Amino acid sequence: MNKTPLQLRSPYLIFVGDESRPTYAKTGKGVADWRPELCMGQLRLCNTAADLGLPDMPVATASQQGVGSLIVGTALVGGSIPDSWLDTLCEAAESGIDIVAGLHTRLNSIQVLRNAAKKGHSQLIDIRVPPEDIPVASGAKRTGKRLLTVGTDCALGKKYTALQLERDMRELGMDADFRASGQTGIMIAGTGIPIDCVIADFISGAAELLSPDNDPDHWDLIEGQGGIFHPGYAAVSHGLLIGSQADAFVVCHAAGRTQIEGWEAYSVPSIGEVIDRTIAVGSLTNTEIRCVGISVNTLSLGTDERDDYLAELASTYGLPCVDPMITGTKAIIQQLT
Amino acid sequence: MNKTPLQLRSPYLIFVGDESRPTYAKTGKGVADWRPELCMGQLRLCNTAADLGLPDMPVATASQQGVGSLIVGTALVGGSIPDSWLDTLCEAAESGIDIVAGLHTRLNSIQVLRNAAKKGHSQLIDIRVPPEDIPVASGAKRTGKRLLTVGTDCALGKKYTALQLERDMRELGMDADFRASGQTGIMIAGTGIPIDCVIADFISGAAELLSPDNDPDHWDLIEGQGGIFHPGYAAVSHGLLIGSQADAFVVCHAAGRTQIEGWEAYSVPSIGEVIDRTIAVGSLTNTEIRCVGISVNTLSLGTDERDDYLAELASTYGLPCVDPMITGTKAIIQQLT
Incomplete structure (x- = not known):
């Protein structure tokens, strides 16, 4: 659980998986479009996967080049994580890259991924988990x-x-x-x-x-x-x-x-x-x-x-x-x- | 976690603990005032505890008379459960009486209480835990x-x-x-x-x-x-x-x-x-x-x-x-x- 607002480590590797339909890769596309300076590459599991216009990059290269976070850029119906992704996500987590996702299934609920993150001293960041210590609004005027x-x-x-x-x-x-x-x-x-x-x-x-x-x-x-x-x-x-x-x-x-x-x-x-x-x-x-x-x-x-x-x-x-x-x-x- | 709206088993034993200040016993007082027909008795840990006007009743009697739930009727600053309550709450849970509370500390987070409930086949009901399967509102008109x-x-x-x-x-x-x-x-x-x-x-x-x-x-x-x-x-x-x-x-x-x-x-x-x-x-x-x-x-x-x-x-x-x-x-x- 997070004690402060979420903070992601850049640069990013955008994970497209095997998703060929651009509408389902729109999260990744959004990041690539609006923060190109933070995106080092994309990781596609097959040639038919959607192309976000970023350099294709395997985990090993991303790790060498200092990628901070692998961002799961596709949304699946049901919001789960398919088994076919796990090897790649584990490889990234083991090599010290944070895994970031906003899927219904929590990254932290997957044992092999937890093990990999522990080994690589990386974080599994579920974007849907808000900070823990949010107060009731004070209504006090803020500056700016x-x-x-x-x-x-x-x-x-x-x-x-x-x-x-x-x-x-x-x-x-x-x-x-x-x-x-x-x-x-x-x-x-x-x-x-x-x-x-x-x-x-x-x-x-x-x-x-x-x-x-x-x-x-x-x-x-x-x-x-x-x-x-x-x-x-x-x-x-x-x-x-x-x-x-x-x-x-x-x-x-x-x-x-x-x-x-x-x-x-x-x-x-x-x-x-x-x-x-x-x-x-x-x-x-x-x-x-x-x-x-x-x-x-x-x-x-x-x-x-x-x-x-x-x-x-x-x-x-x-x-x-x-x-x-x-x-x-x-x-x-x-x-x- | 609850899969349907909360449902409490009556009749109730209202637990006042050692709380002498009526304002802090107002939850118990509310239940006693508005649902007297559901309240079989009150359980006070000392003579100075607030009197809700119900018969004083130890756990053993409550159990014999078929009490369904012990309701923690006091709110403490900080919302925790003092050690001095635990023996009584455990005794009730072990004898098959459900424990109901709306405190900040979850009943289910207390190991001795969990053990007692398991032994007595009773439930620990945290009123602050909403059902799990709430949908987004449909806006569809309801009858009544x-x-x-x-x-x-x-x-x-x-x-x-x-x-x-x-x-x-x-x-x-x-x-x-x-x-x-x-x-x-x-x-x-x-x-x-x-x-x-x-x-x-x-x-x-x-x-x-x-x-x-x-x-x-x-x-x-x-x-x-x-x-x-x-x-x-x-x-x-x-x-x-x-x-x-x-x-x-x-x-x-x-x-x-x-x-x-x-x-x-x-x-x-x-x-x-x-x-x-x-x-x-x-x-x-x-x-x-x-x-x-x-x-x-x-x-x-x-x-x-x-x-x-x-x-x-x-x-x-x-x-x-x-x-x-x-x-x-x-x-x-x-x-x-």
């Missing part, structure tokens, strides 16, 4: 500034919006850090708290730990979770919002999505409803909270459609409206200064 | 009716309001069950889910399990937790509200309390704010949600003051306003039919 990405639903770009904001703000010379609240985010950032795995009473306390006191001009860019109108996950979203004490938030939306994914009896709320409720709830711990922009995943639209869609939203809400993967986020960043 | 008690703060009567509603509704011949979401409540009801100990993603799912499908005229009276404007515990309150799909709610308040207890920088919200926000949030899963009354803990007021206070609140909000321990809750129940 915070932006939270919120959503009209799950899985529509809250993490990537926060990451693109970090990239663009750093390019503009601003002092900003992405703060990961979910498993893939933690692998990308190398640190964070899996907020959905925390005990209920400590959700807002975990959010407070996630974005601690900082310099007055520093921005934490906090990865949102769930959705404030989500019938399954709203409690997490509320707790994260209240603990984050957000000064600013960006509403993330997927163009064309009308129903909550997996909860089709529920309509996606309007962006206006999300703005109003986020301000109402967030005001509890930060009366200055305001919406600074809208971030849309426009994958479902053509180029012309996209421009019209973004322009119309911008006019309706009087806010900059971007697709972070296409337009970047600088229009939103202008609102922060 | 539900009332949730919500609060302007913690510790002001949400549990006792729900219990008094159950007592009064049953007296009126209505079909109603108290649903416990906290530790003392679970001991009183003999079943329930400790909602604040559930993993974040499953809070609303736990609330759905807590008040399952029922007859059309049946009322679940759900014990609220925390407060929707509480800087530490609001996430739990939001999740419980959304998962409960409440048709009705009662706002609980403590007369004279102006600041959140333990969070003095935060003001207690007005009853009107709590009504409006509870309707706004609760509408997600039940558009018919409405406030049916106000329940005030008036301990801090004299009799005349109390009557004026309740009358003024009733007039301000146009709702029945009671102190459940003094006036009962029938004025509120009239709103339910």
